[in-house]
Amino acid sequence: MAVSSTRSFDIDADPEQVMAALAAVERLPEWSSTHKSVTVESTHPDGRPHRVRMTVSIVGITDEQVVEYSWNGDESMSWTLVESSQQRQQDGAYTLAAKGSGTAVDFSLTIDPKIPVPGFLVRRAEKMALETAGKGLKSFAEKNFR
Numbered sequence: 800m801a802v803s804s805t806r807s808f809d810i811d812a813d814p815e816q817v818m819a820a821l822a823a824v825e826r827l828p829e830w831s832s833t834h835k836s837v838t839v840e841s842t843h844p845d846g847r848p849h850r851v852r853m854t855v856s857i858v859g860i861t862d863e864q865v866v867e868y869s870w871n872g873d874e875s876m877s878w879t880l881v882e883s884s885q886q887r888q889q890d891g892a893y894t895l896a897a898k899g900s901g902t903a904v905d906f907s908l909t910i911d912p913k914i915p916v917p918g919f920l921v922r923r924a925e926k927m928a929l930e931t932a933g934k935g936l937k938s939f940a941e942k943n944f945r
Contacts, residue, residue: 801888801911804925808933810902812945814895817902818873820940821893824848830939831931833857843870850881858924860885860916887911893932906932 810817825848827834833855841850847870855862862885866878873895880889888911896903908928912921 801909802921802925803907803909804929805905805907806929806933807903807905808937809898810904810937810940811900812902812940813900814873814897814902816944817893817895817904817936817940818870818876820936820944821876822847822870823943824851824868826939827853830935832935833927833931835861840865843868845870851878857927858920860924862886864889883913885913887913893936904933904936908932 812820825837825839827837835854835856837851837853839848839851841848843849848868850865850867852863852865855864862883864880864884864886865882866889867881868876868878870876875892875894877890877892880886883889888909891908892906894905894907906929908925910921910925910928916924
């Protein structure tokens with residue numbers, strides 16, 4: 800059963816800086832404790848990541864994934880799961896909008912595990928993903944890209 804979540808938060812950096820932080824996918828393990836390794840397999844013509852292989856571990860489940868990223872300037876980015884040992888579906892997106900001297904961020908994530916997972920574990924994983932998206936990205940972008 801697919802689970803979808805959203806979270807909105809602000810980052811004290813402009814949208815271009817936040818997007819630069821998001822485009823640095825090879826550095827995901829620096830701000831996302833669930834990401835154990837990340838390898839960019841191909842890039843778009845502008846140099847931003849396209850196809851990315853990663854190892855993710857959350858609530859005791861380790862997954863080897865391949866995702867494909869799409870970019871819309873400094874306004875939004877999204878990814879779709881291509882291969883996974885543990886998931887049927889994963890779609891995520893960050894949408895950015897200038898807000899004062901910073902950026903308003905909307906994050907959405909849909910995950911559909913292949914194996915039956917107890918509801919409380921799905922909710923825990925969902926909560927961890929949302930917290931990482933908010934706190935982890937905020938800290939990483941403000942520290943490294945402002």
